Amino acid sequence: MPTPLFGSLAHRPLLVVALLIAALLAALPAAASAQQTEPPRLYWGSNDTVTVDGQPWDGSTIQVIDEDDTVVATVERESMSWSVEIPNDAGAFRFRASNGSLSELFDPPKSTVEENFILTIGSVTVERPTREVALVAGWNWVVWTGHTQSVTDVLETFPDTSQLTVIFERVAVGQRWSSYRPGLPARVQSIAELRSGVAYILIVDSALTWEMPSDGDLTGTRTIAAGFSAIGWAGPDATPQEVLDAVADPGAVAAFFRWNTATQMYDSYRPGLPARVQRIDTIRPFDVLFIHATSATTITQ
Structure with missing residues (x-):
């Protein structure tokens, strides 16, 4: 009786498996090569x-x-x-x-x-985009809209550093304040850089107009800590409810405040209270909201 082309019928399943394994092994180098990414x-x-x-x-x-x-x-x-x-x-x-x-x-x-x-x-001069920030004598909440830079580099864009008394930053984690005071040694300063999209208080001695760089990225998610957090609004004109809609847990927000540079006092919005007692009806780009939250949450813009 002649021998079957691929051996006995009993051995055919083993032969098929062997052929499949051989085919897979032959394909491995090509597959590995296809998956390799070019080096940076x-x-x-x-x-x-x-x-x-x-x-x-x-x-x-x-x-x-x-x-x-x-x-x-x-x-x-x-x-x-x-x-x-x-x-x-x-x-x-x-x-x-x-x-x-x-x-x-x-x-x-x-x-x-x-x-x-x-x-x-420095071989190429590229004009940085700027926005005009009007500072009044006294307290000013501002959002730094340039890219993250050292305080020294930031102050090179400031119109008159002799009029700047102090920069404050609210550190939500730990519920404390950091500061930078021009003229003091570095070892006593607690702000080393201004970060894109972060809110700061500037106290100045006289009214100034600051051509602030605006080439930073203000979008993303920021932490609202339990307690008080300063958040710069990076979106378009919005109602208080639209701001709350951007918060992961709107129920955590007990109130938010906005500094009124004209009165040098805070206006407020408290969710759930009638409109007649609210002092904020529109939030504009680069407004700083001082948010009081009962528990930690986030805001995405």
Whole structure:
């Protein structure tokens, strides 16, 4: 009796399994290759070859931003050198120093490796968008709308620092205040930087107009702590109810207050009370709301 082409019928299932395993093993290298992602673009060089506005780099933060001003990477600094990995999908990019100075625009191919790269920041002048902030003599609640910067760099945009008495920040976690007082040593300051979208109190001696940078990202989710939290409103004109709708747990909000620079007093809104006793009917962009919450929650804008 002739032998079947693939052996006996009893052995056929084993043969089929063996063939399937062989096919899978043969396909593994191709599958693994398909799943591999291209390495990011890598830049590195000596710290001594980095200049910012014509001066040697002082080690302050350097970010990489895309054409929409979105931060895509941050330069890592070692004792003698620096490096940064930039995602391939970032597209064209610039290096940005903490004072806002920019490098030229780069748009290299994917997986580029630049060794001993000489980084020059400040070679390109790009006008930062600004908004006009009217400050009155006395207390002013403001939302910092620039990107996160050191206080020193922020004050370079301030019209007259001799008129600035103090900057306060409400720290919701811990229910305390931080401050920066011009002229005092760094060791006694508790505010090192102004963060994009965060609310601050500025006390000034005379009325000023501040052309505040407005290139920061104010959107996202912020924490409202149990107690009092200062929240900058980044949305369009809104009613108090629309603000409450942006809170994860509106029932946690007992009241919110808005500083009235004209009267140097707080106006208030208390959910559930009749309209005739409310003192806030419209919230405008960059208004600061001092929110009293009975329990922790969040607000998303």
